[in-house]
Amino acid sequence: MKSFETLGLSKGLVESVLQIGFETPTPIQEKAIPVLLNGNRDFVGLAQTGTGKTAAFGLPLLELVDDKSRDTQALVLAPTRELGLQIANDLENFSEKFKSFNIVAVYGGSSISEQIRKVKKGAQIIVATPGRLIDLIDRKAINLKTIKYIVLDEADEMLNMGFKDDLDKILSFTPEDKATWLFSATMPREVRSIMKNYMSDPFELTVGEQNTGNVNIEHHYVIIQDKDRYLALKRILDYNPDIFGLIFCRTRIDTQKIAEMLMKDGYNADALHGDLTQQQRDRVMLKFRQRSLQILVATDVAARGIDVEDISHVIHLNIPDEMEFYTHRSGRTARAGKKGVSIAMISKRELGKVKQIEKTLKSPFKRMTIPTGAEVCQKQLLAFMHKVNEVKVNEDEIAEFLPAIEAELKSLTKQELIKRFASLEFNRFFDYYRNAPDLNVEGRRGASEGGEDRHSSSGARFFINLGKMDGIDVSKLIEVIDDASGLGKSDIGRIDLKGAYSFFEVDTEKADQILKGFSGIEYKGRQVRVEVTEQKEFGSRSRSSSSSSRDNNRGGGGGRSSGRSSGGGSRSRSSSSDQKKKWR
Template sequence: MKSFQELGIIDPLQRAIEEIGFENPMPVQEAVIPYLIGEDIDLIALAQTGTGKTAAFGLPLLQKIAVCNIAPNSKSPAALVLSPTRELCLQITNDLISYSKYLDKISVVPVYGGASIEVQIKSLKRGVSVVVATPGRLVDLLNRGAITLQDTHTVVLDEADEMLNMGFMESLNEILSHVPDERHMLLFSATMPKEIGSIAKSYMHNFKEIVVGSRNTANANIKHQYYLVAARHKYLALKRIVDYYPEVYGIVFCRTRAETQDIADKLIQDGYNADALHGELSQAQRDYVMQKFRIGHIRLLIATDVAARGLDVDNLTHVIHYGLPDEAESYTHRSGRTARAGRTGLSIAICHSREKSKIKNIEKVIGREIERQFLPNGMQVCEKQLYNLANRIENEVPEENSEGIEAIMPGIIRKLDWIEREDLIRRIVSMEFSKLLDYYRTTPEIDEADLRGRIPHEKGEGKRDRKNARAEEGMKRLRINFGKSDKLFPDKLIELVNRCCPGTRIKIGKIDLFARFAFFDVEENEADTVINSMNDYEVGGRLINVEYANEDSGREEGRRRKSGRNGKREFRDRDFSFAPPRNSRKDRKKRADKKGSKKGDKKKPFYEKFSK
């Protein structure tokens, strides 16, 4: 790996970038800089977002202006940098100003929409070396005669693919018509759509193309995953994913402004450290939100694709797609927000069944597999949170100036000295996570798609989900004739099984809930006991039916409903409530055979009505 000095960067620029923290050139910088500090050429560079493209074109650009001693011009800048959004415009401007810290007579001015055009015109009149602009505002300034491009020798299109996606082709043609024919063009992009090829043919001459990595491929340091859930459960899935990663610091991408604000409002209401970023916010509001996110006061930024452009945060851990974008290139741009500067990151997509085809298209474009994942259950989430708390406590080092704490510690120790160590830890954990534990104790399960991408629902449910009749090794899969429509949740199913089987604690494995029935695993040697015991009881006049799960389970359920054997459905209340049973199935059969007989009236109560 070469150093910046070996690449030919002059001392004032080296000094400035060393203070910023640059040590060695990144791959795109090492590939591009030698060409740009030599003869003037047209160049196309393809590299992923966050790989150091600004320095790749910014350092040679500033060096040529300084070496050629080009003074700031009040009429026409020496160089023009075009960016798709005002956020990226400001980011590039700040970077160029930082690089040119020790260069004399270098002036960099940003011009973009959403700010006072009069103030920007005054800045241009004072003289400018480099203008960094969004296309719309620059066209406005050209039409007003506030700027000319007749002396501009270099034009840079940064994030060119995104500019085209945002519909700036007409504005680009207008701007480039004002630039001299002998100018040079540098085009930087993460992907290479057809439109970029048309720009190259129309406005570039004998251009050099440099590809860092492979065309349109994703950053190798990003791990890609997706979850397939029912559309109505996408927000619940988002919460569960965020809870499962306690140290999450990332962006949640939404498709529309309304959805962005809605999701942000829900997360804030549920106690998450989140905020929204979209086009309906004023520039002052956008700057305020982004500043809070940059310094870590916001851990989750809910944003649209356009609003997140130019957000320069190097240590994001996650990018979450709250639904996949229509274009695979947009997925690449989104994912590139994480795993920057050599770090690793995780890109997670929350999809519904109709979006499954998009997964295959994106995999073809990025050349990577997107792994299917299944949502963690409540116990796994709580375990992850608790271990994170333990790690925070373990790694917490008291500050040196903590005399105030030391002064009151003896009193605190005496106050809590009577509590046993394990009991004290248990109390701390309970205080920290009581709300989280209560939430996952009562929350319903989230519908996830089967291997074919289908979400279970009432019609044809038993037929679709016979594959759920497979149990883990050493376990037997059983089927019960109660389900979600009866408000049966995992915790209440576990309690029901153990109430019906007194004297022993039944170990229950995987639980799959559907609308009218449920599957659950028990140890093989306890399966017969569970079936025999539970089938002696009824709930609210409806017989409990537990049997071994097999491929005929769905058809058998249909026959029972059709014959009316189970009687009327009575569970319309909010919670799954068990009324005390009247008698056993055996006695009920006797009464049916001998009408009016008083025999067999012995009751088998098992427990009182559930309450939330």
């Protein structure tokens, strides 16, 4: 393996890097730095988060930028303020023994006038979030015509967050002859579009297989019922007493709610989401980085760009719908070559989603059982005993207190003392977990003909006269069911797609909701027919009841009913033609 000295970097840069604690370059650094030092070619680097991409582009950037000029020569775009501040801080640390640069971080949630003042003092390097940079451009407070190098860090994240238009606008203000360096953990279609429109014959570097996961991450999943989700989360946390982790939720409301519940239950936790002020976010992140917080509960957007060392676990309270979201979530752990664990909490209906992620990442997922109460008590007790065994004894300071302690405990034998001492910790968990139920749900892994694993239930099975010949796949069928009946993905069980028809399952008590919802519904001009089947075997068509319409007309020009009540929850439908939505 090469050293930083052999990559072509100046002595001052190498000294700064070694002082920080970097001993040998990571694969992305080893391969990217020599190419970028030439400074004359566009570049695309694909590597997982936590592999050292900041140094991979930061060190060549510092080497190429002229510290004697006051012009803005380099622009680094990052998806979040946290990542932007981190990059700016890293660049300053990298250059400590090299050159004196004016590196300015530009981001929302902080004084724009102060940022403008710093930029106008002569910022050779600007690290910015797209939204705030647009504000400075609109105010004519920044000149991008002198840009020689632009870095798009976490490009897939920026596009996932909806910054496509902002990126287009920003890039339109930069010179044609600049060098564009793009770094990304994944390479979705939108990133390819950026490459096509704004880059010329880029040098492409992929470290590891494209879209594969970090090999240092252990991927696990647990199957739970929705009502047990929070209880199962606490079991996992209690079973890992030394956890230093991130919990991901889908919404800001859920994030705040879970964090508050954990704090109320005595966990050292806090929340990070978009409703917090910048001051609140900074305070939470400072506590987390200093490890005075053990658990950070976050949304996907708020946690993007977080680079905190030694995160041991990432827990997905809800598994994300997008593959890229899972990649970036799990990438918060196992950084810089260390090990980490990613745990997805799923229902039986989501086994197919796990299988799809597993296939894309080319990393196996292991089924993990939720610990029993007895297992949690044992793990906590052993962890406590380990702390006792490892504790540093301050002999001089404690010496004067020992006689009084020994006098208090003199009636106890060694065995009694051990039992009582252990009980101080054991009783706390044993009282809580006494007669605790088993939260594990039996699940199976297998694919239906339609290509998605879903749970097998004893609920109601439905025949629907839509299938693959209608351009229907599993996600489209779920969308049709949702729009017609108001039932979401979590309400729908196993799906079996055929050529001209399909079968799906829902809980028995929701059967009437399905039948009523599909009354009068059309798909691409074809009347949709939904019927309950009595056969246990999927694929049989014995009917017990059906939606009211039986018209099998395949003519064109129709629509589907989509009238919704404003109440949120149950949805009512009207068959009037002016409320129909056409399916395409």
